[in-house]
Amino acid sequence: MEAYNNIGIKRRLRRFFRRNGRALIFAMDHGFEHGPTDFEENWEHIKPGIIIRKVVRAGVDGVMMLPGIARIAGEELIGKDVGLMVKLTSKTGLRPKEEWLMQDQLGFVEDAIKLGADAVAATVYWGSPYEGAMMRQFAEIASYAHDLGYPVVQFAYPRGPYINEKYGKKEDYRVVMYGARAAAEMGADMIKTYWTGSRETFAKVVDAASGVPVLLSGGAKTDNPVDFLKLVWEVIEAGGSGAVVGRNIFQRENPEPMIKALLRVIHRNEDPEEAAKAEGLI
């Protein structure tokens, strides 16, 4: 049974990494996690069907969303060569601030499978006072998903009072590396985490993950598209496996050139400025 399950995990992971072991995954959990105001820069993209159609047409390797968005926009994925990652934990920014260091489970592996997911995802805030609860949540999701042959992605985000006290910021490479290592040791099949500020330090994060693919968590939209392309290029040069990107795509009026430029950088190692020029971004 185990061997069959592992083949299932490998096959489904390949739906994201099908070209060359790297992936550009479009993230759309912001309406829940940050709130609908994230879409105000380009309000049309509040409609999942519209933005998902655009990003799929532009050629992203995968999309990541919560179960409800997968229900609303799932039609756009039918017959398309794109991986679907359904995230099963989250939090809103409306809850009391003391609870911001916790993500709760909002859906189940079975539901994700019914929605046609190729992978499920859950967040662990490493260093949070609620770290234990999120570890348990991740372990339960992973155990169940792995039994059924589904890969599990960990959003491994260092966040907590001790991190601030000892390291000053959550992007310190030592804590990002620690979180990535912890995710790998928990059995994650893919890890999404923060940029550490340099290629050298991000390479250490990749090393600590010991072969589990590490993807960048995009971050806020940059004013200059080349700045974001350069960041993703550094991730690839550091041995990272790609990026999970939301705002740098959906907050642009026309996301297609940005997606195509990102695909050039991720899949062809193209120079960021050249990629931006080729897609008419500069």
Ligand SMILES: O=C(COP(=O)(O)O)[C@@H](O)[C@H](O)[C@H](O)COP(=O)(O)O
């Ligand atoms: O992990 C998330 C939020 O992280 P955050 O609390 O903003 O650090 C997700 O909501 C996003 O999917 C992720 O940040 C990727 O989207 P962008 O950052 O590229 O918008």
